[in-house]
Amino acid sequence: MSDTAPETTPEQRLRGALAVDSASDRLQAALTAGTYPQPEYVEALIERCAIEPDFSVREMLTWALTRHPADLVVPLAVGETRSVFPQARSQALHTLSKVGDARGWEAITPELLADEETEVARTAWRAAALLAPDASRAALVETLATQLGRGERETRFSLSRALGVLGDVARPALEAARGSHDSDVRTHAVATLRMLDDPDESFDTAVWEAQRAIALGE
Numbered sequence: 629m630s631d632t633a634p635e636t637t638p639e640q641r642l643r644g645a646l647a648v649d650s651a652s653d654r655l656q657a658a659l660t661a662g663t664y665p666q667p668e669y670v671e672a673l674i675e676r677c678a679i680e681p682d683f684s685v686r687e688m689l690t691w692a693l694t695r696h697p698a699d700l701v702v703p704l705a706v707g708e709t710r711s712v713f714p715q716a717r718s719q720a721l722h723t724l725s726k727v728g729d730a731r732g733w734e735a736i737t738p739e740l741l742a743d744e745e746t747e748v749a750r751t752a753w754r755a756a757a758l759l760a761p762d763a764s765r766a767a768l769v770e771t772l773a774t775q776l777g778r779g780e781r782e783t784r785f786s787l788s789r790a791l792g793v794l795g796d797v798a799r800p801a802l803e804a805a806r807g808s809h810d811s812d813v814r815t816h817a818v819a820t821l822r823m824l825d826d827p828d829e830s831f832d833t834a835v836w837e838a839q840r841a842i843a844l845g846e
Contacts, residue, residue, distance in 0.1 A: 638666055638668055638669070639666075639668040639669060639672050642661055642673075643672045643676075645657035645660075646658065646672065646673075651682040651685055654682065654685045655682075655684060655685050655688050658673070658685060658688035658691075658692045659688055659691075661673060661692045662688070662691050662692030662693075662694075662695040663695075665695045665696045667696070667697070669692070669696065670693065670696050670700045670701055671704060673689050673692050673693050673696075674693065674701075674704045674705060674708060674720070674723075676689055677689050677690065677693075677708075677715075677716070677720070677723065678708065678711065678715055678716035678719060679715070680719075686719060689719075690722055693705075693726075693727070694723075694727055698727050698729040701723065701727055701729075702724065702729050702731050702732055705720040705721075705723045705724050705727070705732070705735070706720070706724070706731075706732065706734060706735040707720075709721055709724075709735040709737075709740060714743075714747065714748050717743070717745070717748045717751075718747050718748045718751045720735070721735065721740070721748070721751040721754075721755045722751050722754075722755070724755050724759065725754055725755035725758050728758065728759070730761065732755065732759050733756075733759040733761060733764070736752060736755060736756045736759065736760070736768075740752040741753065741756060741768075741771050741772065741775070742771075742775065746778075746779055749775065750782075750783060750786040750787075753772060753775070753786055753787055753790035754786065754789070754790055756768055756772075756790065757794050760794070765794055765797045766797055768794065769794055769797055769798045769800075769801045770801055772787060772790060772791060772794075772798075772801075773801040773802065773804070773805055773817075775787055776808075776812075776813045776816045776817055776820075777808075777810055777812030777815075777816045781831075781832075784819075784835075785831045788816070788819065788820040788831060788834075791820050791824075792823055792824060792827065795824070798820070798824065799821070799824065802817045802820055802821050803817075806818055806821075811842070814842060815835060815838045815839055815842060816835075816838075818838035818841060819831065819834040819835045819837070819838040822837060
């Protein structure tokens, strides 16, 4: 009987390296997979994104995926945006935004833009603003405007930043939101308009000025 161990494939070795306990070793494995990309790595990298607990490793996994052909990465990432697991959806959207391939736009649904998981929604906003074709930008703004006033500071900042990427096409929806009966929506809309007018203004300053203007009836 031969004592020779069965030979493993590159994909199997990568999966094993991404499953070790040490986050620094997993980081190195992802770095190596991106430095020396191979088509068979893509599925393993996508799947690990869904369960990887360490933020830095997740970022390296995404970088590694950007080093592989978009023809392989985009279809799998689009499929992951339909996952029942929030991290899988969020990381897939993040990967699509980093790959920057126009085909990633098909993953951006109204359901993702309003996802009950805040991190998924925030990632969807960023990806949508970057990937939306010109013909879809106005409709995207209308959907994003329904999220004004949502969540805490970081969530609202993410939405304002996404609307800022879309630029002047966002103005009509924001102007309409100024008349909302919801004070949070109204303040968020005015603050975002201020940031469109002055991209150098910080979000916190924009919110403070918006609150002051609304209190004074301006």
